[in-house]
Amino acid sequence: MSKLDISIEQLFELGAHFGHRKRFWNPHMEEYIFCEKNNIHIIDLYKTQEKIAELYEVFRNQSSVGNKIMIVGTKRVASTYVADFGQKTGMPYISHRWLGGMLTNWKTIKVPINKLLEYEENKASGELDNMIKKEAVMLEKEMKKLALNFDGVKDMKGLPDALFVVDVENEKIAVQEALKMEIPVYGLVDTNSNPKNLTNFIPINDDSSRTIKFVLDLLSEAILEGQDSARKQGLVQKLDGDKGPKVFSLNTSTKKVSVEATKEETKVETKVETKEETKVETKEETKVETKEEKLSEADLNKFTKVQLVEFAEKNNFKIKKSDKKALIVNDILSQLK
Numbered sequence: 001m002s003k004l005d006i007s008i009e010q011l012f013e014l015g016a017h018f019g020h021r022k023r024f025w026n027p028h029m030e031e032y033i034f035c036e037k038n039n040i041h042i043i044d045l046y047k048t049q050e051k052i053a054e055l056y057e058v059f060r061n062q063s064s065v066g067n068k069i070m071i072v073g074t075k076r077v078a079s080t081y082v083a084d085f086g087q088k089t090g091m092p093y094i095s096h097r098w099l100g101g102m103l104t105n106w107k108t109i110k111v112p113i114n115k116l117l118e119y120e121e122n123k124a125s126g127e128l129d130n131m132i133k134k135e136a137v138m139l140e141k142e143m144k145k146l147a148l149n150f151d152g153v154k155d156m157k158g159l160p161d162a163l164f165v166v167d168v169e170n171e172k173i174a175v176q177e178a179l180k181m182e183i184p185v186y187g188l189v190d191t192n193s194n195p196k197n198l199t200n201f202i203p204i205n206d207d208s209s210r211t212i213k214f215v216l217d218l219l220s221e222a223i224l225e226g227q228d229s230a231r232k233q234g235l236v237q238k239l240d241g242d243k244g245p246k247v248f249s250l251n252t253s254t255k256k257v258s259v260e261a262t263k264e265e266t267k268v269e270t271k272v273e274t275k276e277e278t279k280v281e282t283k284e285e286t287k288v289e290t291k292e293e294k295l296s297e298a299d300l301n302k303f304t305k306v307q308l309v310e311f312a313e314k315n316n317f318k319i320k321k322s323d324k325k326a327l328i329v330n331d332i333l334s335q336l337k
Contacts, residue, residue, distance in 0.1 A: 063226030
């Protein structure tokens with residue numbers, strides 16, 4: 001299925017046009033409401049069709065440069081499809097419960113995640129079989145409890161590049177945290193929601209399991225298509241953290257963190273002086289764009305705060321992560337000169 005296969009009739013059959021009762025409407029959704037019938041707002045499916053096509057392109061472009069998109073949907077009708085989406089695409093997801101600080105206090109959230117990974121490693125190695133039965137049962141229960149909350153983000157090494165929420169109204173805390181961290185937010189928006197702070201959204205019935213499944217299946221195809229495109233071009237998936245390839249550069253034309261290094265370009269010569277002043281070349285570290293990249297203030301302002309912090313860390317710039325975006329830009333400019 002591609003975005004060209006979407007028809008108004010198809011969306012109509014899924015019930016994508018049903019909004020909420022008139023008394024619950026949000027004025028910011030006025031331009032996306034087609035009419036009112038039996039005191040219920042009807043969503044304009046032509047605009048829904050247009051927005052789905054836009055997000056399809058956004059997701060394909062994001063995944064083609066290795067960006068991570070976290071998907072959040074904790075209400076009952078969406079949780080199963082959100083988990084399937086994450087497992088199919090390899091993207092981080094939250095399908096059970098959003099814990100406060102998941103984005104704004106990531107270092108603290110990493111503590112229980114590391115505990116979950118440790119438990120899983122112990123289980124895989126057979127260490128639980130050597131324990132007393134009561135202790136093993138208690139650890140199994142704790143592991144299941146941790147997995148319920150963190151299974152979708154246990155492989156995430158840092159903050160995501162974008163957030164996608166199913167039902168903006170239901171995931172208010174997640175949206176607020178993403179906005180605070182200057183992470184772009186996308187989502188499904190019904191007539192009772194406020195899309196004002198979202199980067200882009202799909203006006204649609206977000207209470208229908210059929211509608212949610214249809215949209216997520218389509219967007220998962222966009223991500224897989226982007227990932228396939230990256231593999232064909234010989235690009236390496238972007239990884240945050242200490243492990244994995246670190247071949248990033250700030251692409252000012254796409255405003256995204258892109259991967260540009262090839263096998264020949266990822267070889268860096270490091271010189272180590274010994275007592276005899278001999279030099280040994282090592283080719284184990286990958287090449288990272290450094291201070292030689294001349295960026296103007298206008299270029300830096302195009303990036304998100306997360307990308308600026310990442311860029312500063314890769315180039316060993318001294319900045320304060322808690323500073324506002326403008327101060328971080330000034331610090332980077334002063335050290336680029």
